[in-house]
Amino acid sequence: MGAKLLCLVLASALLAYSVYIPVPEVFEEPWKVMFIMASFRVLGRLAEVTDQLGLVHYTKLMKLIIHLEYVPPTSDENVTVTDTKFSNVPVRLYLPRRPSDGLRRAVIYFHGGGWCTGHPGMKSYDCLTRRTSNRLNAVVVSVNYRLAPEYRFPVQFEDAYSVTKFFLQSSVLSQYRVDPDRVCVAGDSAGGNLAAAVAQQVKKKDEDSEVEPKLKAQALIYPPLQALDLNLPSYREHENSCMSPKLFMVRLWSDYFTSDSSLPEAMASNRHVPAESSHLFQFVNWSNLLPEEMKKDHVYTSPVYGSSELALEHLGFLDPRAAPLLVSDAQLRGLPPTYILTCEYDILRDDGVMYARRLQAAGVPVTHFHAKDAFHGMMSFISGPASLAVGHRLLNRYIEWLNENL
Numbered sequence: 001m002g003a004k005l006l007c008l009v010l011a012s013a014l015l016a017y018s019v020y021i022p023v024p025e026v027f028e029e030p031w032k033v034m035f036i037m038a039s040f041r042v043l044g045r046l047a048e049v050t051d052q053l054g055l056v057h058y059t060k061l062m063k064l065i066i067h068l069e070y071v072p073p074t075s076d077e078n079v080t081v082t083d084t085k086f087s088n089v090p091v092r093l094y095l096p097r098r099p100s101d102g103l104r105r106a107v108i109y110f111h112g113g114g115w116c117t118g119h120p121g122m123k124s125y126d127c128l129t130r131r132t133s134n135r136l137n138a139v140v141v142s143v144n145y146r147l148a149p150e151y152r153f154p155v156q157f158e159d160a161y162s163v164t165k166f167f168l169q170s171s172v173l174s175q176y177r178v179d180p181d182r183v184c185v186a187g188d189s190a191g192g193n194l195a196a197a198v199a200q201q202v203k204k205k206d207e208d209s210e211v212e213p214k215l216k217a218q219a220l221i222y223p224p225l226q227a228l229d230l231n232l233p234s235y236r237e238h239e240n241s242c243m244s245p246k247l248f249m250v251r252l253w254s255d256y257f258t259s260d261s262s263l264p265e266a267m268a269s270n271r272h273v274p275a276e277s278s279h280l281f282q283f284v285n286w287s288n289l290l291p292e293e294m295k296k297d298h299v300y301t302s303p304v305y306g307s308s309e310l311a312l313e314h315l316g317f318l319d320p321r322a323a324p325l326l327v328s329d330a331q332l333r334g335l336p337p338t339y340i341l342t343c344e345y346d347i348l349r350d351d352g353v354m355y356a357r358r359l360q361a362a363g364v365p366v367t368h369f370h371a372k373d374a375f376h377g378m379m380s381f382i383s384g385p386a387s388l389a390v391g392h393r394l395l396n397r398y399i400e401w402l403n404e405n406l
């Protein structure tokens with residue numbers, strides 16, 4: 001009771017303090033955006049405070065949103081929706097009802113939520129995947145991978161990859177009448193990270209002819225793609241943004257790998273990479289990889305190295321299955337046509353921009369759409385009172401790209 005009362009008092013104080021946030025002029029619907037930003041700021045602060053007081057781990061508060069937003073699998077006149085399991089991983093399956101002339105296309109979708117929250121059954125994700133299925137007359141597999149901190153890297157990746165491998169089997173594809181040459185992976189935020197990592201793994205295994213067929217495309221929606229350099233221009237400019245402030249992102253990254261608090265401390269000061277791994281910095285060198293308008297007058301400084309013990313214990317953050325930007329150009333060659341959405345008001349902006357640039361240089365067809373009037377996560381604001389016109393536009397653009405490229 002004491003803890004609850006304390007939370008309530010803290011929440012009210014924070015609400016009063018946080019409501020007014022200047023919203024950049026480029027944003028449409030500024031009042032709605034301000035309200036959304038304020039709510040996220042309050043939630044973020046509340047999670048931070050209760051976590052520091054040792055009351056509740058912040059991920060518990062973040063998981064609450066799953067329960068608040070949960071909708072059971074519900075079919076409608078266009079799409080049959082069921083919860084099932086693929087390769088022992090729970091998935092929500094969307095099967096279009098409209099007849100199809102031939103075999104159907106398919107999208108394997110990974111939701112966002114910082115590897116520690118999110119669910120295919122959240123209203124916003126259900127709406128997104130349902131609409132994708134209906135508009136493309138495609139089968140959509142929305143993957144309910146296991147979450148941190150109960151499960152850590154590589155579990156999230158392994159779940160995402162096993163579902164993909166399972167679905168790509170010819171017997172499964174034919175059961176759902178899916179064209180083996182028209183399957184893609186897609187995901188937003190942490191889900192975009194998983195989609196990029198899965199696409200790399202499928203390509204790698206395909207070269208060893210272990211997984212067939214290939215993926216037709218990948219769509220990466222504001223993905224985090226590396227935790228090597230956490231001082232990119234976008235990190236500097238949006239360090240205190242409401243949706244994904246730097247210290248929060250550091251926490252999400254480190255909780256993906258370990259409970260050891262020395263990792264987030266080292267990451268916060270960008271001294272977490274050991275000198276032995278210095279060769280990896282070329283893959284995230286923003287001084288070469290960002291366009292001038294994003295570099296602005298930020299000054300590139302050489303990396304400062306940390307202790308090797310740290311990395312040896314938590315090798316995850318140097319592993320391309322967690323950080324798809326950390327592979328060589330040769331390993332990028334042959335990846336499927338790619339859609340990347342980045343948002344201007346997002347610390348993860350530069351991860352996506354650099355990946356688009358590197359894929360292009362490796363000869364991969366890339367459609368990079370940079371939304372100048374959007375913040376991190378905006379493509380999920382498509383249902384209920386928090387529905388935003390820009391969210392619908394971003395979603396339509398993504399579906400249009402899939403329609404033309406899948």
Ligand SMILES: *[C@@H]1O[C@H](CO)[C@@H](O)[C@H](O)[C@H]1NC(C)=O
Pocket residue numbers: 076077078134
């Ligand atoms: C079914 O599809 C039609 C045509 O795309 C659309 O107008 C309608 O809203 C859809 N129904 C639902 C429940 O989404």
Ligand SMILES: *[C@@H]1O[C@H](CO)[C@@H](O)[C@H](O)[C@H]1NC(C)=O
Pocket residue numbers: 281282285287288302303
């Ligand atoms: C990054 O690029 C700059 C400019 O090309 C170069 O001077 C610097 O040595 C590079 N740093 C790393 C770590 O690759």
